[in-house]
Amino acid sequence: MVSVAVAALHERDPERLWPLLAAALPGLFGGDALIYKLDDWSESAGTVRVSPGAAAELRLLGAEDLGLLRAGYPFAALYSAEHESVPVSARQVAGPVWPTSPTARLLRRVLGTHDVLAVPLPQTSTPITGCMVFRSGTDFTDDDIRIARRTQSLLAAVEQQRQLLEHWQRQLVARGAPGAPHEPAEDCALTPRETTVLLLLADALTAAAIGRRLGISDRTVHKHVENIYRKLGTRDRVSTVLRAQQIGLVPPPGAAPLQAPPGQHNRV
Incomplete structure (x- = not known):
């Protein structure tokens, strides 16, 4: 497996x-x-x-x-x-x-x-x-x-990943983000797990909270965050979220905060 x-x-x-x-x-x-x-x-x-x-x-x-x-x-x-x-x-x-x-x-x-x-x-x-x-x-x-x-x-874990990716795609479509939902992540070479971490960063979750949500260690979360910074050319959380909003990876400023799909806490 x-x-x-x-x-x-x-x-x-x-x-x-x-x-x-x-x-x-x-x-x-x-x-x-x-x-x-x-x-x-x-x-x-x-x-x-x-x-x-x-x-x-x-x-x-x-x-x-x-x-x-x-x-x-x-x-x-x-x-x-x-x-x-x-x-x-x-x-x-x-x-x-x-x-x-x-x-x-x-x-x-x-x-x-x-x-x-x-x-x-x-x-x-x-x-x-x-x-x-x-x-x-x-x-x-x-x-x-x-x-x-x-x-x-x-x-x-797979079901949680599916729900997060679907939720992300729906929000991008609803906000009129340019291009197909998966294209920005491909252009930036983000992996699906890095994309998921980015979404949770935009939702103001701490590294510890992201680790609990995804079932991974804090150290692994920080490694994903480092990769995201490198790929987006940023150095901190705020600039990373702003850059991700500019290119359509997360909802733009003024949009409702990105949250987990309703009922997700009962499913995984």
Whole structure:
């Protein structure tokens, strides 16, 4: 997963971050396919996205089957009731009746799988967000679940990066910044992580606060800040933010302060 993490940190398009994970995670857990939902796990709401290997099959499902695909898992009720976002398999929650449940039979028919491992983003409350990994044969083992728990921090970091990049792009578009949202960062050779740090600098966060937000050390934050100064040709926070505003990297003077997307503190 190190290579996936590195690729995610260098990805400038927020829409490509989770597809990177979706392509890599099934193999990590010995699975065959993956579904991820970033907004909700419920019968009636939430956008279902899938790994490349499952996309064609799921596009063939009718409305009734899609409803069953949304509603048939025991995870949302479990996480809402227990408030503990730990990976767990459907068999662990539903017991031995799971393989004969309507949802398991649907998965077997459509994907050739029936066992499911839920990997929620840590510290989520409502809605429950995260992914589900599917496999055939035996249930997920204790080792698989331990790996899933170690992976949760990576999922949270990628989702936080996605939200920050999307929020940044929306603000630039709303303020009429010149060019496409990603072009200024490319011109200045800022990495996506440096861009994220710059956004938080513009929001008046301290290095310690930025480190807590991104899950990195103060020393790493200062290294990113040094790189930003060098690339923008500045020497301090104020001149850096002003320069970034001039070239459209952050909202211009007089704009509302850049803040994290609403609800982000509940998701990561």
